Amino acid sequence: MDFYLKYKEKSISGRYLTNTHLERVLKELSPRFQKTILGQSVEGRPIYSVTFGTGTTKIFMWSQMHGNESTTTKALFDFFKFLDSNDSLAKAIAEACTLFIIPIVNPDGAAAYTRVNANQIDLNRDSVALTQPESQILRKVFQEFKPDFCFNLHDQRTIFGVGNLDKPATISFLAPSFNEACEYNECRLKAVRVILAMNTELQKYIPDQIGRFDDTFNLNCIGDYFQYSGVPTILFEAGHYQNDYEREETRKYIYIAYIAGLKSIISLKKEEVDLKEYLNIPQNKINFYDFIYKNVRLKGESLDIITKFASHYKEVLFEEKVYFEAEIVKIGDLERSFAHQIYDLEGGLYQDEFGNYPKPGGNIDFSVNINNIFVNGVLKK
Known part of the structure; x- marks a missing residue:
C-alpha cells in the first residue's frame, strides 16, 4: 500500500474532524487548488470549497453533510495530496476534469459530532424544502456549477453487513433511484458504470466487503434529488473494517475508490453497462x-x-x-x-x-x- 502511504495526510486521524482540522489542510494546499468560502452555517461557521483542474468534465463532491461522518473527508485530504503530485493519473484528472469539492457541508454538526445541523435538521432530508443555509449552499453550487457527475460522501454504522455473508460492509455504493419505481435510465446507468469500476478495483483489497445500499426513492434525499434532476450521482458509504473503529483502514479504501471512480469517468473506453453485475453486488443488511x-x-x-x-x-x-x-x-x-x-x-x-x-x-x-x-x-x- 505504498501508493497510499505516499499521499496520506498524516496530520489528520480519528473520527472527530471539524473546520479547525480542515483549515490546517487548506492552508497547506498549493496554488493549484482554489479555495473559497461559499457561505456560513447556522452558527456562523464558514463552509469552504476546493476547486481543482481545468477539464471539461465537471465533478461535484461533498462530504460531512452529516457532521459525525468524517471518513470520506479524511480520504479527501489524502486525495488532495495525490492530485497535487506528479503522478500521471493526477495530471490526467487535472486536464480532463474540474473538481468542485465541499469537504464539510455541516460544520456545526461536525463540531458537535452530530448527524444533524445546529437547528436539529437532517440536511439529507432537506433537499426539497431547503429550509437550512447549508442545504441552500449545496443547491446553489449544483445549479451554478452544473456538474456532469456527483459524489455524495457519507459514513454508515457498524450494523451493516454484506448480504448474508459474515463480512462487514466496509464500503457501500448506490446509484440512487430517480423515481418511485426504481427504474434505470441513461443517467442512472452512468452512475452504475462508475460503481462497477470502483467495485472491481476494491475487490482486490477487501473481497466480499462491498455492499449495495438500499435504493428506495426519497426526493428529500440529496442523491435522489440530483439523480432525479438528471445528473449521475453516486452515494459512497464508508463503513466498518475489522478492528478499525477509527476508520483509518476504511479511509484508505475510500481514497482508492475516488481514484478508481475518476479514472473510469475520464477513460475513453466506455464499456456497456452490465446491470446484472451491479445488482449482483450484495445489498446491505442490518445484521x-x-x-x-x-x-x-x-x-x-x-x-x-x-x-x-x-x-x-x-x-x-x-x-x-x-x-x-x-x-x-x-x-x-x-x-x-x-x-x-x-x-x-x-x-x-x-x-x-x-x-x-x-x-x-x-x-x-x-x-x-x-x-x-x-x-x-x-x-x-
Whole structure:
C-alpha cells in the first residue's frame, strides 16, 4: 500500500474532524487548488470549497453533510495530496476534469459530532424544502456549477453487513433511484458504470466487503434529488473494517475508490453497462452487532438459562475526542446475526453490580464466573 502511504495526510486521524482540522489542510494546499468560502452555517461557521483542474468534465463532491461522518473527508485530504503530485493519473484528472469539492457541508454538526445541523435538521432530508443555509449552499453550487457527475460522501454504522455473508460492509455504493419505481435510465446507468469500476478495483483489497445500499426513492434525499434532476450521482458509504473503529483502514479504501471512480469517468473506453453485475453486488443488511456473547448462563429467582446477548458501541464526544461506550441492545434470539467480536462464555454465569441478568440500555461491565472480567464490553486480559 505504498501508493497510499505516499499521499496520506498524516496530520489528520480519528473520527472527530471539524473546520479547525480542515483549515490546517487548506492552508497547506498549493496554488493549484482554489479555495473559497461559499457561505456560513447556522452558527456562523464558514463552509469552504476546493476547486481543482481545468477539464471539461465537471465533478461535484461533498462530504460531512452529516457532521459525525468524517471518513470520506479524511480520504479527501489524502486525495488532495495525490492530485497535487506528479503522478500521471493526477495530471490526467487535472486536464480532463474540474473538481468542485465541499469537504464539510455541516460544520456545526461536525463540531458537535452530530448527524444533524445546529437547528436539529437532517440536511439529507432537506433537499426539497431547503429550509437550512447549508442545504441552500449545496443547491446553489449544483445549479451554478452544473456538474456532469456527483459524489455524495457519507459514513454508515457498524450494523451493516454484506448480504448474508459474515463480512462487514466496509464500503457501500448506490446509484440512487430517480423515481418511485426504481427504474434505470441513461443517467442512472452512468452512475452504475462508475460503481462497477470502483467495485472491481476494491475487490482486490477487501473481497466480499462491498455492499449495495438500499435504493428506495426519497426526493428529500440529496442523491435522489440530483439523480432525479438528471445528473449521475453516486452515494459512497464508508463503513466498518475489522478492528478499525477509527476508520483509518476504511479511509484508505475510500481514497482508492475516488481514484478508481475518476479514472473510469475520464477513460475513453466506455464499456456497456452490465446491470446484472451491479445488482449482483450484495445489498446491505442490518445484521451486525459490535459484540455477541454466546453460551452465557443467566440465573435469577425463577430463571436459569443458557442464552446469548449483544451490544453496540455508542459514540460519545468528550473534549474533542470520540469515545466508544458499549451498551446492551438485545438478549435472546440472535439467529442470522453476526458480530465484529464474538465471545463464547461456555456456560459461565453472568454477574454485574446489579445481579445476574444483563439489562438492555445498560453499560457493559460484568464478569463471567467471577474471574473473567469484561470492561466496556471487552474481556480484560
